[in-house]
Amino acid sequence: MNHLRIASVASEFEDHPTFSDDEYQQQLRVLLNVTREIYKVLHLDQLLTTIMDEVRKALNADRCTVFLIDEEKNELWSKTAHGEKEIRFPKNLGVAGYVAMTGEILNIRDAYADPHFNPEIDRKTGYRTRNLLTFPMKNIMGKTIGVFQVLNKLNGYFREIDEEILATISSIAATQIENAQLYEQQRRLNDELRGMYEQQQKALYSFVQTLASTIDARDPLTAGHSQRIACYCDEVAKILNMDENRREVLHYAALLHDFGKISLRDVILKNHKRFNESQYNEMRKHPAITKKILEKIFLPEKLKDLPQIAGAHHEKMDGSGYPDHLKGDQIPLEARILTVVDAFDAMTSNRRYSNRIIDFEKVVHTLENDSGTHFDGYFVTAFKQIPLNRLVEILEDESTDLLETKDLNFLANFTIQDLLNEIAQKSDGESKLIQIFNKYYHRDHLEKKGKDEKNNFNS
Amino acid sequence: MNHLRIASVASEFEDHPTFSDDEYQQQLRVLLNVTREIYKVLHLDQLLTTIMDEVRKALNADRCTVFLIDEEKNELWSKTAHGEKEIRFPKNLGVAGYVAMTGEILNIRDAYADPHFNPEIDRKTGYRTRNLLTFPMKNIMGKTIGVFQVLNKLNGYFREIDEEILATISSIAATQIENAQLYEQQRRLNDELRGMYEQQQKALYSFVQTLASTIDARDPLTAGHSQRIACYCDEVAKILNMDENRREVLHYAALLHDFGKISLRDVILKNHKRFNESQYNEMRKHPAITKKILEKIFLPEKLKDLPQIAGAHHEKMDGSGYPDHLKGDQIPLEARILTVVDAFDAMTSNRRYSNRIIDFEKVVHTLENDSGTHFDGYFVTAFKQIPLNRLVEILEDESTDLLETKDLNFLANFTIQDLLNEIAQKSDGESKLIQIFNKYYHRDHLEKKGKDEKNNFNS
Numbered sequence: 001m002n003h004l005r006i007a008s009v010a011s012e013f014e015d016h017p018t019f020s021d022d023e024y025q026q027q028l029r030v031l032l033n034v035t036r037e038i039y040k041v042l043h044l045d046q047l048l049t050t051i052m053d054e055v056r057k058a059l060n061a062d063r064c065t066v067f068l069i070d071e072e073k074n075e076l077w078s079k080t081a082h083g084e085k086e087i088r089f090p091k092n093l094g095v096a097g098y099v100a101m102t103g104e105i106l107n108i109r110d111a112y113a114d115p116h117f118n119p120e121i122d123r124k125t126g127y128r129t130r131n132l133l134t135f136p137m138k139n140i141m142g143k144t145i146g147v148f149q150v151l152n153k154l155n156g157y158f159r160e161i162d163e164e165i166l167a168t169i170s171s172i173a174a175t176q177i178e179n180a181q182l183y184e185q186q187r188r189l190n191d192e193l194r195g196m197y198e199q200q201q202k203a204l205y206s207f208v209q210t211l212a213s214t215i216d217a218r219d220p221l222t223a224g225h226s227q228r229i230a231c232y233c234d235e236v237a238k239i240l241n242m243d244e245n246r247r248e249v250l251h252y253a254a255l256l257h258d259f260g261k262i263s264l265r266d267v268i269l270k271n272h273k274r275f276n277e278s279q280y281n282e283m284r285k286h287p288a289i290t291k292k293i294l295e296k297i298f299l300p301e302k303l304k305d306l307p308q309i310a311g312a313h314h315e316k317m318d319g320s321g322y323p324d325h326l327k328g329d330q331i332p333l334e335a336r337i338l339t340v341v342d343a344f345d346a347m348t349s350n351r352r353y354s355n356r357i358i359d360f361e362k363v364v365h366t367l368e369n370d371s372g373t374h375f376d377g378y379f380v381t382a383f384k385q386i387p388l389n390r391l392v393e394i395l396e397d398e399s400t401d402l403l404e405t406k407d408l409n410f411l412a413n414f415t416i417q418d419l420l421n422e423i424a425q426k427s428d429g430e431s432k433l434i435q436i437f438n439k440y441y442h443r444d445h446l447e448k449k450g451k452d453e454k455n456n457f458n459s
Numbered sequence: 460m461n462h463l464r465i466a467s468v469a470s471e472f473e474d475h476p477t478f479s480d481d482e483y484q485q486q487l488r489v490l491l492n493v494t495r496e497i498y499k500v501l502h503l504d505q506l507l508t509t510i511m512d513e514v515r516k517a518l519n520a521d522r523c524t525v526f527l528i529d530e531e532k533n534e535l536w537s538k539t540a541h542g543e544k545e546i547r548f549p550k551n552l553g554v555a556g557y558v559a560m561t562g563e564i565l566n567i568r569d570a571y572a573d574p575h576f577n578p579e580i581d582r583k584t585g586y587r588t589r590n591l592l593t594f595p596m597k598n599i600m601g602k603t604i605g606v607f608q609v610l611n612k613l614n615g616y617f618r619e620i621d622e623e624i625l626a627t628i629s630s631i632a633a634t635q636i637e638n639a640q641l642y643e644q645q646r647r648l649n650d651e652l653r654g655m656y657e658q659q660q661k662a663l664y665s666f667v668q669t670l671a672s673t674i675d676a677r678d679p680l681t682a683g684h685s686q687r688i689a690c691y692c693d694e695v696a697k698i699l700n701m702d703e704n705r706r707e708v709l710h711y712a713a714l715l716h717d718f719g720k721i722s723l724r725d726v727i728l729k730n731h732k733r734f735n736e737s738q739y740n741e742m743r744k745h746p747a748i749t750k751k752i753l754e755k756i757f758l759p760e761k762l763k764d765l766p767q768i769a770g771a772h773h774e775k776m777d778g779s780g781y782p783d784h785l786k787g788d789q790i791p792l793e794a795r796i797l798t799v800v801d802a803f804d805a806m807t808s809n810r811r812y813s814n815r816i817i818d819f820e821k822v823v824h825t826l827e828n829d830s831g832t833h834f835d836g837y838f839v840t841a842f843k844q845i846p847l848n849r850l851v852e853i854l855e856d857e858s859t860d861l862l863e864t865k866d867l868n869f870l871a872n873f874t875i876q877d878l879l880n881e882i883a884q885k886s887d888g889e890s891k892l893i894q895i896f897n898k899y900y901h902r903d904h905l906e907k908k909g910k911d912e913k914n915n916f917n918s
Binding site: 035036039040042140141175176179182183186187189190193194196197199200201202203204205206207208210211214215217218262263265266267293296297298299300301303 | 494495498499501599634635638641642645646648649652653655656658659660661662663664665666667669670673674676677721722724725726752755756757758759760762
């Protein structure tokens with residue numbers, strides 16, 4: 001279809017029979033190319049660069065700048081001809097300003113002899129302008145939306161044929177620039193909306209995280225619990241290659257599984273000895289309360305299953321759990337993951353008033369032994385694939401100042417399962433792996449008690 | 460610049476000297492118009508309608524449809540020529556399919572005599588196709604992106620000049636359609652992002668609201684407190700004509716001002732008798748805790764002042780408040796509003812175990828008397844501008860089944876200040892206004908105790 005565009009210029013030339021056939025043919029090829037190049041681009045910055053470049057080549061000139069009119073600020077602006085910086089000046093300033101205001105063409109054959117030309121800019125830039133063609137860019141409605149300024153024709157000065165070529169390019173360029181500006185507006189709105197969305201997303205997450213750690217902190221024994229199990233869940237999700245949305249709902253469920261404890265009385269929540277039956281029953285209400293509260297919240301589509309998942313973290317595979325005595329597959333998959341990591345953390349984290357007392361292999365064996373009755377064995381197996389560096393980091397609440405990089409690098413080569421294998425084989429003596437792991441697992445934590453209280457806002 | 464586009468067709472015509480000068484002139488005008496119309500529109504639906512309409516007029520035909528190729532689904536689709544419904548069919552079906560696949564022009568002078576034509580569609584629609592011009596729409600890269608199908612030339616059949624005109628329009632249309640498609644993509648992304656943002660915003664708000672009512676519900680005396688003062692704040696904000704962002708931060712601050720109470724022990728929180736000094740000091744910590752917790756949360760830009768505002772709701776104008784003994788203007792404006800409505804609600808809401816015991820005018824007089832020392836009088840005055848229907852609705856926790864519409868309509872004509880004036884004048888007897896107001900203010904609330912417990916998740 002491109003021969004039609006070429007023809008458009010052809011007929012222009014026919015109005016000016018002074019041009020030779022050769023000139024005519026060559027300019028047709030140039031214009032074909034310009035048209036192709038310009039209509040390819042809808043990103044304003046790139047489009048302006050393309051236009052300036054193509055005009056410079058088409059007119060055999062040394063430089064070309066396109067100035068656009070900023071109606072709001074009453075300014076002309078441009079990217080520098082071949083740079084990145086933006087130039088701005090009042091709409092009525094200089095040669096470009098004159099053309100922008102009047103819509104006239106200024107073809108100046110001797111710049112320094114012309115009153116419109118301001119030699120000040122040459123003095124500043126060190127450039128020497130000999131001649132210039134300054135041409136209004138008009139849109140389909142005939143309105144001037146910008147100005148071409150073409151400097152220093154390589155041979156001689158700008159002639160009528162240059163004006164004719166520029167007229168054609170100008171019309172194409174104006175159309176595409178207006179399209180690009182509309183497109184740009186949308187893109188800017190997009191960026192803005194994306195930013196607002198991300199802020200809001202971050203706010204919700206941060207809110208949930210802070211709430212979770214605040215609830216945990218009501219009881220020193222559970223400080224950091226929800227954050228840790230959220231981290232374990234992330235690891236298991238990675239091992240299972242879960243999709244992004246499921247990972248997110250699992251992570252939120254981990255953070256919020258104990259939300260219901262907000263409604264428990266201190267006498268229940270802080271009772272670590274023995275419950276009487278009514279207290280025990282009250283304690284067991286918290287998953288149902290979690291679910292009830294979360295159901296009241298408007299959740300984004302991808303978090304719709306949050307109440308069911310968070311509310312089912314005390315269900316057991318054999319149906320002996322609570323609150324709904326769900327069995328096996330009736331328990332949401334994510335809740336079955338939660339159950340494993342929740343139990344693991346309960347057995348390995350009670351260290352504010354005491355160091356870890358259960359040997360690591362016994363903890364994991366409990367998970368294994370209770371697979372099928374309490375836990376879903378599939379997720380116990382997945383859990384055992386967690387790399388030991390991540391396990392240690394989570395056990396230590398990611399407090400990097402306590403963890404040595406060379407140890408973490410070493411541990412990164414092994415999983416929980418590897419460690420269990422090693423322990424099973426080396427019953428007579430300790431390997432490097434076991435030693436390094438135990439250095440953290442059996443660390444004396446009581447000394448860093450102060451640090452852990454950062455989430456206890458009441459202190 | 461438009462004469463250039465006309466020229467483009469002009470030269471086409473010059474290649475076919477059989478066209479008369481009149482035809483030539485008329486078609487130029489038509490094409491000028493088509494070009495103008497098409498380049499005006501960047502919304503795809505509207506653009507397609509415009510193109511179909513302009514082609515139909517330009518070619519003097521009865522109908523025109525543009526089919527676009529959907530590469531993903533391997534289909535051709537179109538809006539109906541002059542309707543809203545979308546048509547879709549496999550990319551290789553019928554005359555349009557043939558042209559889409561081959562890029563050839565099919566100019567069929569007698570539809571029913573041509574093997575490409577499928578008379579089935581006519582039978583279904585009741586339309587009678589005599590002749591048709593089916594023309595590929597190619598983009599600047601020469602790729603077929605769609606098909607024009609023009610039906611029933613009004614006089615005779617489609618000739619070569621129609622093909623030439625359509626070739627020019629096709630090239631313009633293809634460019635603008637591709638621009639419009641890019642634009643459309645952005646717009647769709649925009650809508651999606653806006654939807655996601657709104658969901659997330661709603662989720663955060665709903666989360667905060669639920670959390671606030673859960674915290675309030677730990678103590679039956681404060682059930683609904685945060686939600687009510689958020690509503691009072693909205694009313695005051697409206698009266699003060701505050702801007703949207705400030706209203707939002709004020710509303711959030713109202714909901715979250717008692718967030719710190721999450722960390723208080725039951726023995727403090729539920730003590731409604733007399734505190735000993737250490738208990739009193741612990742109770743007084745809650746605004747500082749609120750601030751500390753909120754400062755840990757990542758907040759969207761417009762909520763940045765939330766911690767300072769929520770944390771200052773127990774400051775007093777004379778500096779005798781807590782936690783920071785701020786004075787006058789040192790207290791954030793929004794916190795000074797919170798202080799007024801917080802005190803008002805404390806004096807008017809203790810009705811779970813008892814009906815309201817303080818007369819309404821005494822409550823407001825307390826706010827007035829303590830202006831300058833405790834409260835900012837400016838906001839007490841604003842508070843008194845709240846219309847009585849809203850006051851009653853908020854006092855009654857918006858439980859519409861208890862409120863009679865005719866009473867609310869009547870109360871809507873008066874403000875708190877109006878009621879006070881009436882009370883001052885009518886010391887000897889009760890007016891209608893006073894009677895209706897007291898019907899709600901002094902309602903026997905104990906009977907509806909059950910209803911209020913909806914946020915007590917533990918019950």
